Amino acid sequence: MINLVDELVLLTVEDEGTVSYTAGRSGFLMSVVGACLVELNERGRIDADLEAVRVLSTEATGHPALDLVLKAIDQGPALGIKAWIRRLTPQATDVVRQSLASLADRGVLQASESRFLWVLKTRRYPLLDGSEKKEAKLRIVSTLLGDDIPTPHDSVLIGLARVGGLLEGFLSASEIDRLSGRISQIGSVDLIAKGVESAIREEQLEVARTFLGPV
Amino acid sequence: MNVNIESTEGGVSVARAHGRLDFGASAEFQKALEGAVGAKPKALVIECSELEYVSSAGLRAFLVAARAAKAGGVGFAACALQPAVKEVFEVSGFSKIIDVQADLATALAALA
Numbered sequence: 587m588i589n590l591v592d593e594l595v596l597l598t599v600e601d602e603g604t605v606s607y608t609a610g611r612s613g614f615l616m617s618v619v620g621a622c623l624v625e626l627n628e629r630g631r632i633d634a635d636l637e638a639v640r641v642l643s644t645e646a647t648g649h650p651a652l653d654l655v656l657k658a659i660d661q662g663p664a665l666g667i668k669a670w671i672r673r674l675t676p677q678a679t680d681v682v683r684q685s686l687a688s689l690a691d692r693g694v695l696q697a698s699e700s701r702f703l704w705v706l707k708t709r710r711y712p713l714l715d716g717s718e719k720k721e722a723k724l725r726i727v728s729t730l731l732g733d734d735i736p737t738p739h740d741s742v743l744i745g746l747a748r749v750g751g752l753l754e755g756f757l758s759a760s761e762i763d764r765l766s767g768r769i770s771q772i773g774s775v776d777l778i779a780k781g782v783e784s785a786i787r788e789e790q791l792e793v794a795r796t797f798l799g800p801v
Numbered sequence: 802m803n804v805n806i807e808s809t810e811g812g813v814s815v816a817r818a819h820g821r822l823d824f825g826a827s828a829e830f831q832k833a834l835e836g837a838v839g840a841k842p843k844a845l846v847i848e849c850s851e852l853e854y855v856s857s858a859g860l861r862a863f864l865v866a867a868r869a870a871k872a873g874g875v876g877f878a879a880c881a882l883q884p885a886v887k888e889v890f891e892v893s894g895f896s897k898i899i900d901v902q903a904d905l906a907t908a909l910a911a912l913a
Contacts (some may be wrong), residue, residue, distance in 0.1 A: 627857050633824040634857040636892060642824055735868040735898055738861045775864055775894045777857040 588694070588718055590628075591621040591651055593743060595685040596694065596719050597752045603698060603710030605682070606755070613786045615678035617750030619671050620782035622655040622681060624742050627778060631656050634778055639670050651684040667781030668788070686711045694718050723756050729772070730765050736772050745774025749783050802826040802852075804833045812843035813876075813912055815905065819851040822859030830859065834866035844876025844912040848905050852882075855889045867899045876900075880908035 588596065594617060598605045623639065626632045629652075631643050641660045646653050655674060665673065690697040695711040713719060726744055729736045736744065747753050748769055753762055762769070774780055802820030809815060814837050822830055837845050847863070855863070863879070870877035878900040882890060890896045902908035 624857075627824070628861070630824055630858075635854070636889060735864065735871050737868065738864050741864065771894070771897050773894075775860075775898060777860060777889065777893050780893055 588689075588722075589649065589652075590625045590739060590743060590746075591618060591649075591681065592685050592689055592694075593718075593722050594618060594621045594746055594750065594752070595682055596689060597722060597747060597755060599686075599695065599711055599713060599719065601713055601716065603695070603712035605686075605711075612675070612789060614750040614752065615675050615682075616671050616782050616786050616789075617746040617752075618678045618681050618685075619655070619674045620746055620779055621742070622652055622674075623667070623670065623778045623781075624776060625649075625652055626656055626659075628738075632659060634667050634781075636666070636777065638664055638666055649688065651681040651688070654681060654684065667778055668785045671782055671785040672789075726753075727757070730768050736775075738776065741772055741775045742779045744769060744772060745776070745779045746782060748773050749786050802830065804830055806833065806837045808842065809909065811909065811913060813909060814840065814842040814845045815848055815909075816845060817848045817851065821854040822852060822862065823854065823856040824858035827856075827858040827862040831862035831865050834862070835869050838866060838869045838873055838875050838877075841873065842875060844878065845870055846877075846902075846905065846908045846912065847879040848881055848908075849879055849883065849886055850881035850904075852886055855886050860889060860893055860895060863895065863899075876912045878902055878908045878912060880905050 600606050623632065627634060629647055631647065633640050633642055639659060644656065644660050654677065658674060658677065659670060686695060689695045690711055693714060696714050698710045698712060725740060726747065729740050729744060774783060802818065802822055805817045807815050816834060816837055867877050880902040881904050882901065890901060900911065902911055
C-alpha cells in the first residue's frame with residue numbers, strides 16, 4: 587500500500603498532472619504534515635500523546651519527505667502535536683514536492699517538464715494509469731458507505747482528506763453533507779490527526795479575527 | 802505493560818491491561834487482543850483500571866482490535882478508564898466508535 591503522505595498527495599493530482607486543492611492550500615499543507623507525523627508514528631520513529639511528540643529513533647525511513655520531518659523534530663524543541671503541525675507547515679510544500687517525485691520514481695506518476703510563456707520551467711506529474719488514486723478514492727467511499735470500523739490508515743486518510751478539503755475533489759457537497767455523521771465518527775480516530783483538525787480550526791479563527799475583528 | 806486475558810462464565814473474555822501503552826508496548830498488546838478476538842468469545846472487554854497511559858501508537862492498537870472484533874462478530878468494549886486514558890479516548894474520537902463503560906460489571910451487563 588502507498589504510504590499515507592503519498593496517498594494524500596495523490597488525491598490532489600489531476601489527470602493532466604497539476605495539483606489542486608479544492609478547499610484551501612493551508613488546510614491541505616497542515617494535513618500533509620499530519621500525515622508525515624502519523625506515518626513516522628506507524629514506523630516507530632516518533633510517538634505522541636496529549637502533551638508532546640517524542641522521537642524514538644532517528645533511523646532514516648528511506649522516504650525523503652518523512653526523513654525531512656523526522657530531522658526537524660529531532661533537532662527542534664519539545665513541542666506538542668498541534669505546535670509541531672504549525673511549525674512544520676512552511677516545509678509542507680517541500681514534502682509535497684518530494685512526495686510527487688517519489689511517486690514518479692515508483693511509476694505512479696510521470697514527471698513532465700514544460701515551459702510557461704516560453705521561459706518559466708514548470709513541472710507536472712500526470713497520472714500514468716490512475717489506478718492508485720482510483721483505489722484510494724474507492725476505499726474512502728466504501729468505508730464511508732459501510733459500517734465497519736476502518737483501519738487506522740483509512741481513518742486518518744478520511745479525516746485528513748476532510749480537513750484538507752480533498753473529499754470535495756470526488757464527492758459532491760450533498761454527498762459530503764449526507765455522510766457528515768459517518769465522516770466525523772470514523773475520520774481521524776487518532777491523536778495526531780485530531781491535532782491537525784485543531785491546528786486548522788485555530789488558524790481559521792485567527793484569519794476570521796484578522797478580517798472581522800474578535801469572534 | 803502487560804495484559805492478562807481471562808474468560809467469564811458468560812462466554813465473555815476480559816483483557817486486563819496494566820501499565821503504559823506506548824509504541825514499545827503496542828505491538829504485543831495488539832497481538833494479545835487479536836488473539837483473544839480470534840478465540841471467538843461472545844465479547845471482549847478491555848478492563849483498563851490499571852492502564853495508566855495510552856499514546857497515539859497505543860490507541861492504534863485498540864482501533865485494530867476493535868476492528869477485528871467487529872469484523873468477527875465479537876462484541877467489544879473498554880471499561881474503567883483512568884482519567885488520563887479517558888481523555889485520550891475522548892480527544893481522539895475513539896469513544897465514538899466503541900462502547901466505553903464505567904466499570905467491568907456494567908460492561909458485562911451491557912454485553913450480556
